[in-house]
Amino acid sequence: MKISRSLRSQLLILYLIAIAVPILTISFVIPYYYQYQIVHQTQELTDNTLNSLSNQIGTYLQDLGRLTIVPYLNDPIIQALKLITHGQYHTADPATQLKVNHALISTLPNYLGNTRDEIAGTIIVTLNGSLYAHSRYGSATVSDYPYQQKEWYRQAVAANGKVVFIATHPQDYLTNSGVPEVFSVARLIKDPDTQEPLAVMMADADHQILDRLIRQVRFHVQSIAVITDTRGNVLYANKPVSPGMLKQINQGSAFVEGTNDSFTVVSKTIQPSGWEIHVLLSNNALRSKVRWLYAAGFLFAVGGFVLTWSLFSILSRRIVHPFQDMLRAMRQVQRGNLEVRVQPSGDDEIAQLGKAFNHMISQLNELIDREYRAVLSRRNAEYRALQSQIQPHFLYNTLNGLIGLNRLGKQKELENAILSLSSLLRYSLDAGDWVTIDEEFSFLKKYCSLQQMRFQDRVDVVINCEEEVRHYLIPKLLLQPLIENTFIHGVEPCDDPSKIEVTAKRHRHAERSYLIIAIRDTGMGFDAGKDPGKTGIGLANVRERLEISYPGSSFQLESRIGGGTRVRIMIPEEEVRRNEDSHRG
Incomplete structure (x- = not known):
């Protein structure tokens, strides 16, 4: 299946590149891009809207600041402040006192109240500690209130005649203010002629003006508007803001994490106060605008995948299955079918x-x-050649031996030798190409007995075969050249008695069973690096016949001059049985 998997994987890669990637792009990248555009455009629109809103609030604060120069525009008010500051009020005649009171208690509050409806009250504190306050709600002042120790008073004095914007604070200098908190503008009033400080004037404005300005603006998505002073304290918020969110806003974060939502922050500075206005755009609300697009993209992706995968599966099967059929056919061919x-x-x-x-x-x-x-x-042809070849000198020596036996009158030995020679000739010329190990070993015994007739006591032959391998089939005359080499190169050149041992047994090695045929002699031996040759078909013929008959077999030959010779043939048992089934079937 390797080729099939390779072909199918290539088709799958082609499918992913040509179909899956475009579907994913259309289904998810485009909605994400659309969401980015919505967020970006919303931020730009909010930024423009916030810029206009900050300008409106800044204009209002400038107008509010201008209210604090009203005393300069009304001479009776300035004269009244001079009399009080210089301590001349209590020594003045009743008519003068009446004018002072009318200017500070009636004229100034009425002017301010008529100019701005959201003015919650005004307060004038002279430098000698005199107090003139007016509340739209008719509240009275708190006695012994330490005005000159308050931060807004010190800021106004330090500004030296310039307007000061006071952050949100309670009207705690009134007994019943009518509004919980106000923001204010304050200014140090000076004598226009001498520039001598006369009093500090502060005008309080209700938060309703900020609420009204912000409510007039639409930010298109759910949002929170927050105005903070120069110290980061909240002046106004149209919805509650947690301390954690306020901290993130003051740190200048572009994104703020809330309890149940996250927000994108758009900020502007309100001039000339230096306050900041922040609009927190709900990310959940922004995402809700494109949630339907993600849902549509997901449905499109699922439908597209189902449809294209079905088509891909059908087409890939039509392409791959013929190759799979050919692969199966190739495996059958490999098995010989x-x-x-x-x-x-x-x-x-x-x-x-x-x-x-x-x-x-x-x-x-x-x-x-x-x-x-x-x-x-x-x-x-090779088998026939081998079967028909018995060394001429072997026949010559054997016949000489027979003549010697006849001359010595050993009729019984002569008869046995002739019978053995006849049996050998009959065995070698028989039409069969495969014999059992038992038959091959019987041939070797007769062959060796004829050789012993020549060498007498110079050679001792031992041939053993395990019972369980006697019936195994091997090529006929496979071992005869090896035994012949043993006599020619081992026994004949050696003056000392030699021993030849031939064995056949079954051996298990590395979880496989083998037929082991071993031939060993203690004769003269030869140089194993050189083919002894000149003995029938020779060792090369034995190796070739083994390789043809048993591809998994091995042939090992060990010999050295003066050290004897050892031949070991290993044949896998399954190959032996396969040949048995073939030649006996």
Whole structure:
């Protein structure tokens, strides 16, 4: 399935690039971009609106500040302040006192009240401590109130005649103010002629003016408007603001985290007061504007994936399945089944490939059949050649031995030798190509007995075969060249008695069972690096026959001059059984 997976993975990558990525882009990137544009445009619109609002509030504060110069525009008020500041009020005649009281208690408050409805009250504190206060709600002043110790009084004096904007504070100098908190403007009033300080005047304004200005503005999304003074304290907020949110605002954060929502902050400075106005745009409200677009994008993505995946699955199967059929056919061919064929449908490129594959298998089948027949013919020829070859000098020596036995009158030994030679010739010329190990070992015993007739006591031969491997089939005359080499290169050149041992057994190694055939002699030996040759088909022929008959077999030869020779053949048991089934079936 490796090719199939590779092809399918390539098709899947093509699908992801051509279909999935565009769908994801359309379904999620575009809504996100649209949300970004909405947020950006809302911020720009809010910034422009806030700029206009801050200008309105700034204009109002400037107008409020101008109210504090009213005393300069009314000479009776200035004269009244001079008399009181210089301590001349109590020594003046009743008519003068009446004018002073009328100017400070009636004229000034009425002028301010008629100018601005939101003026909650005015207060004038002369430098000698005299107090003149007016409240729109008719509240009385608190006795012994330490005006000159208050921050707003000190700020006004320090401003030296310039207007001072006072942050939100309670009218705690009145017994019943009528409003919980006010913001104010204050100014030090000076003698126009001598520039001598006369009094501090403060005008209090109700928050309703700020509320009215802010309510007139629409920010298009749910929002919170907050006005803070130069110290970061809240002057006004149309909705509650937690200390944590206020801290984030004062730190200049562009985004503020609330309890149940997060906010985008747009801020402006209100001139000339230096106050800040902040609008907190609800991110939940902003997201709600595009939530439907995300839902539509999600539905589009799901529908698009279902549709395109269905089409992809159908088309990919039509493309991949013919290749899978060819892969299965190839595996059958690998197992030796050359009769398998694919069934191409249609006349496209894949179908043409299937037809070409079928034609290739047919040609391969014919080629293998011809080659197989040629190999069988060659192997049969080799077997016949081996079976027909017994060394001339062996026959010569054997016949000489028979003549010697006859001259010595050893009729019984002569008869046995002739029978052994006849049996060897019959065995080698028999038409069969495969024999059991038991039959091959019987042949070797007869062969060795004839050789012992020549070498007498110079050689001792031991041949053993385990019972469980006697019935195993091996190629006929596979071991004869090895035994012949043993006599020629081991026993014949050695003056000392030699021993030849031939064994066959079953051995298990690395979880596999093997047939082990070992031939060992204690004769002269030879240089293993050189092919001893000149002994029938020779060792090369034995190796070739092993490789043809048992591809998984191994042939090991160890020999050294004066140290004997050892040959070890290992054949996997499953290959032995497979040949058994083939040649006995």
